[in-house]
Amino acid sequence: MAKRLCxxxxxxxxxxxGEIHRLVVAPKYVCRSCTRSSAEKSSLCKPAAIPPQHCQNKPLEEQKSCGLLAEALPKQSEQKADAVRRVVERVKAKVELTKASPVKKEADVELSSVDLLDKKAIKKAKKAxxxxxxxQKKLLKLAKKQGKLLKRQKKLEAGIxxxxxxxxxxxxxxxxxNQSSIH
Incomplete structure (x- = not known):
């Protein structure tokens, strides 16, 4: 079996x-693209080792220490982390403002409503x-189609x-x- 299972x-x-049954009875590897499993690494296109069961049964915090499982655990993106940091900083700033001046609560409420309006405006702009x-993509597609049809029309007119x-x-x-055949 020279070809990969994938x-x-x-x-x-x-x-x-028969060979496939032998390979998948006790799988040690899984393909990262198509999720097929096999006992041999060479029979998969993008193999990843399957971690042992005792590693999989551990709590999530301890799974990070297992090298094979760490690769499979979900990764938090840095953008999400930055967004969380910004939200935390805003909350801290608002708490400090409320502690410093209890009289300015109305101004603080206005600021938070402005933030919400700003977020809504940004969201609407993104949608637009x-x-x-x-x-624009549709227009480009239509223009391309029209060009093809025009080319085809010219070709047909030339043939006519x-x-x-x-x-x-x-x-x-x-x-x-007829004249040449008569003479």
Whole structure:
């Protein structure tokens, strides 16, 4: 079996079923792209080792110490972490403002409502930009299609013009042929 499990078609799978059963009885590796499992690393296109069961049964904090499992654990993106940091900083700033001046609560409420309006405006602007991008994409697609149709129309018109010329010349050619065969 030279081909990887991921690349096999139904006919090849049927032909090599015995070998496939042997490979998947006790899998040690899993393909990261198509999630097929196998006992041999060479039979998968993007193999990743399956961690032992005792590692999988541990709590989430202890799973990070297991090298094989750490790769499979979900990673928090840095953007989310930055967003969380910003929110925490805003909350801290608001708490400090409320402690410093209890009289300015109305101004603080106005600031938070401005933040919400600003976020809504940003969200609406993003939506509008996305919609505009989609419309431009559709227009480009239509322009491309129209260009293809125009090219096809010109080709057909050229073919029709050529056939008209030939139909006009056909009687003359037939007459010439008849005259040459008579002489």
């Amino acid at each position: 690349k096999m078609n139904r006919k090849q799978i049927a032909e090599n079923l 930009i996305k919609k505009q991008f989609k419309q 013009a050529q056939s008209k010329v030939l139909t006009r010349q056909l009687p003359q050619l037939v007459e010439l042929q």
